Amino acid sequence: MSDLQPRKDLLDIESLSLEEIEYVLNNAVPFKQLFQRSVKKVPTLRGKTVLNLFYEPSTRTSSSFEVAASRLSADVTNFTVGSSSVVKGESLLDTIETLQAMRSDYIVIRHKGAGVPGIVAKHTNASVLNAGDGYHAHPTQALLDAMTFREVCPDYAGKKVVIVGDILHSRVARSTSTLFQKLGIEVGVLGPGSLIPEGRHDFMQRFASWDDVFDWGPDAVYLLRVQLERQEGQFFPGIAEYHKMYGLNSGRLSQMRERGTWLMHPGPVNRGVEVTDEAMGYEKSLISTQVENGIAVRMAVLHWLKPETQQD
Amino acid sequence: MSTTSEITTEEILTPSGIEEKVAVLADGITNRCGDDDVAFVGIFTRGVTLARRVAEVLKQRGKEYPVGTLDISLYRDDFDRNGPDFPRLESSDIPFAIDGTRAILFDEVIFTGRTIRAALDGLMDYGRPRKIELAVLVDRGHRELPVQPDYVGQTIPTASNQYIQVRFQEDDGKEGVFLVTESDHE
Numbered sequence: 001m002s003d004l005q006p007r008k009d010l011l012d013i014e015s016l017s018l019e020e021i022e023y024v025l026n027n028a029v030p031f032k033q034l035f036q037r038s039v040k041k042v043p044t045l046r047g048k049t050v051l052n053l054f055y056e057p058s059t060r061t062s063s064s065f066e067v068a069a070s071r072l073s074a075d076v077t078n079f080t081v082g083s084s085s086v087v088k089g090e091s092l093l094d095t096i097e098t099l100q101a102m103r104s105d106y107i108v109i110r111h112k113g114a115g116v117p118g119i120v121a122k123h124t125n126a127s128v129l130n131a132g133d134g135y136h137a138h139p140t141q142a143l144l145d146a147m148t149f150r151e152v153c154p155d156y157a158g159k160k161v162v163i164v165g166d167i168l169h170s171r172v173a174r175s176t177s178t179l180f181q182k183l184g185i186e187v188g189v190l191g192p193g194s195l196i197p198e199g200r201h202d203f204m205q206r207f208a209s210w211d212d213v214f215d216w217g218p219d220a221v222y223l224l225r226v227q228l229e230r231q232e233g234q235f236f237p238g239i240a241e242y243h244k245m246y247g248l249n250s251g252r253l254s255q256m257r258e259r260g261t262w263l264m265h266p267g268p269v270n271r272g273v274e275v276t277d278e279a280m281g282y283e284k285s286l287i288s289t290q291v292e293n294g295i296a297v298r299m300a301v302l303h304w305l306k307p308e309t310q311q312d
Numbered sequence: 313m314s315t316t317s318e319i320t321t322e323e324i325l326t327p328s329g330i331e332e333k334v335a336v337l338a339d340g341i342t343n344r345c346g347d348d349d350v351a352f353v354g355i356f357t358r359g360v361t362l363a364r365r366v367a368e369v370l371k372q373r374g375k376e377y378p379v380g381t382l383d384i385s386l387y388r389d390d391f392d393r394n395g396p397d398f399p400r401l402e403s404s405d406i407p408f409a410i411d412g413t414r415a416i417l418f419d420e421v422i423f424t425g426r427t428i429r430a431a432l433d434g435l436m437d438y439g440r441p442r443k444i445e446l447a448v449l450v451d452r453g454h455r456e457l458p459v460q461p462d463y464v465g466q467t468i469p470t471a472s473n474q475y476i477q478v479r480f481q482e483d484d485g486k487e488g489v490f491l492v493t494e495s496d497h498e
Contacts, residue, residue: 004398023398030383030401039437042386072386303386304398 006306009121009128012137013178021146021182024300028147031303032296034071044303045074051104052078054131055111060267060291061131061141065108068298074106092116096123105307109133127305129298135171140301141266142175144294145222146183148286151293152262153219157184161264162213163204164246165224165274166195166235172266173224177204188216191224191246194235209245210252220262220286223248226273239273247272248279262286317496321477324468325489330449333465334362337447338369340463341416351413351441352379355431356402361480362449363418380406382417387430410439416463420478422448425459450489452476 004023010016034040050069054062062078069076079099090098099107100123107126109117114134121128132138153159161180167173167189177187181203188205189196190213196206207213213221226242236242243249248256248263253276256263263285269275279285325333341350352367354360360381367379383402417431428446435444447463452470468476468491477490 023400027401030403033403033405037438042437043433044386044388044391 007304008306008308009117009130010139010301010305011118011121011128011130013139013142013175013182014137016139016179016182018182020304021143021179024143024297024304025147025150027303028143028293028296028300031071031299032293035292035296041071041073043073045069045072045105048072048074048105048307049103050074050076050106050108050302051099051102051126052076052080053099053107053109054079055081055109055116056132058110058131060294061110062108064291064294065129065131065140065298068295068302069106071295072299072302074302077102077104092119093123096120099126100124103309105309106302106305125308127307129301129305132171135169135174137175138171139175139179140294140298141172142179143301144290144297145172145176145264145266146179147293147297148264148290149180149185149220149262150183151289152286158186159220160186160188160216160218161220161222162188162190162207162216162218163222163224164190164213164248166226167191167224168195168197168235169227170224176222188213188218192236192242210255214255214259217259218261220264221248221256222264223269223274225266225268226270228270228273243273246274248275250276250278253279253282256284257282260284264290267291317494320493320495322491322493323488324450324476324491325466327481327487330465330487330489333449334365334369336465337362337366337449337463338373341366341370341447342373342375344462345414348414349412349442350377351408351410351415352377352418353382353406353410353415353431353435354379354418355427356381356383357483358420358478358480359418361482362420362447363416366418366447378408380404380408380410382406382431382434384427384430384434387434389426389430404434404438406438410435410441413441414443414445415441416445416447418447420448420480421450421452421476422446422459422461423452423454423475425455425457428459429457449478450476 052062066076104126108129108131110131111133114136117128117130117133150156163173180187190207263282265287352363354363363379367377382404385399385401445462448461449465451464451467474493477492479486479488481487
């Protein structure tokens with residue numbers, strides 16, 4: 001019936017085949033339809049446990065995973081850095097050993113160190129889901145972005161999306177652009193030169209200004225959050241400067257409105273930096289759809305992965 | 313010593329035989345449901361086709377019933393035991409209020425009863441029908457749960473090395489009900 005092979009972990013987008021991507025995105029659609037019912041829950045993962053392990057602050061992603069796991073009837077435990085022994089100096093491998101002893105079936109992990117979810121995956125039988133590691137990857141974000149874009153552009157191959165902002169520090173930009181490219185969607189980038197890495201994004205068009213972007217004519221504008229907490233170096237002169245050069249102001253918004261361009265953003269937004277209050281009310285904003293699709297995609301991923309905890 | 317398995321296929325129902333059995337199901341539903349508020353729910357894939365066919369027959373007789381679809385993949389009790397299995401999920405679509413209806417579930421074959429157990433759970437997550445009944449084209453026996461159909465096209469006793477294959481034009485590009493026997497030879 002299919003060539004899909006069992007997969008234990010979801011660590012990045014690069015290692016996924018097109019068939020696996022299609023499988024998850026297609027299965028996410030029926031999961032989303034469950035949200036229309038009064039009973040939004042299915043018993044599929046009854047008796048399974050999902051551990052949410054967040055070493056970096058996150059409300060949206062961790063609660064999205066929590067809702068997804070609950071709607072599959074799994075039991076969810078949240079393990080956050082502030083309240084765990086990690087702050088007491090426990091090493092990563094000791095933590096993994098503790099988690100292994102808890103016999104979780106799925107571990108959702110966010111960590112500031114790129115590659116940490118991969119290390120955890122090697123040392124546990126549980127399925128590991130990368131919920132964001134450093135500047136490396138955020139695969140479920142990319143999948144929910146693809147699902148959202150496919151809903152509004154069913155003929156997505158050859159369509160164009162421009163990603164605007166801090167590409168350098170963004171695992172979202174990395175994973176989403178990679179996935180879009182795999183699906184045949186053209187990707188462009190706009191942002192301060194200091195925040196666009198050389199080489200890494202060869203396949204993407206680079207733009208110098210919003211005018212160039214509008215000349216190119218994207219079907220969607222994907223704004224990244226300016227990660228104020230990651231600006232350790234001086235990458236741009238200031239917030240006001242950034243907003244003026246790259247923010248979605250009123251003039252740019254009316255150009256998008258004229259052209260019917262969709263607006264995406266991974267959240268949370270910085271009003272007055274990358275967007276204005278006006279842009280938040282834009283009728284072709286997909287931001288809330290992205291949140292809803294995030295739950296559906298994460299359900300589809302949990303349903304797809306095969307933990308190795310079930311054999312013994 | 314090597315074992316080879318031989319598969320033999322015997323046609324049990326021809327296309328016109330299926331048509332007759334569909335009419336049998338339609339008759340049963342007409343006789344027992346009267347003017348009740350009936351709703352059909354087909355289990356993917358062929359249960360949906362069966363429900364549509366019975367609904368079509370009844371429509372010609374002046375009774376129009378809505379047909380919903382149900383994918384029970386997420387309700388199965390053998391999720392862990394499938395091994396490397398990747399169900400492609402279908403969208404369950406019950407575009408009418410199921411509350412208070414006399415809901416009739418459709419599946420092409422009833423065997424262990426586990427699919428129907430899953431379907432009952434799935435259906436009740438959509439609402440609370442006044443009554444739920446079950447219609448099948450073929451009952452092949454071997455129940456593992458206390459579930460019995462209310463409307464049966466044909467009962468076909470089977471041995472443990474036999475199974476029933478229902479093929480519908482809409483789903484499979486061919487039509488017929490077949491008894492498949494797998495026998496091992498040493």
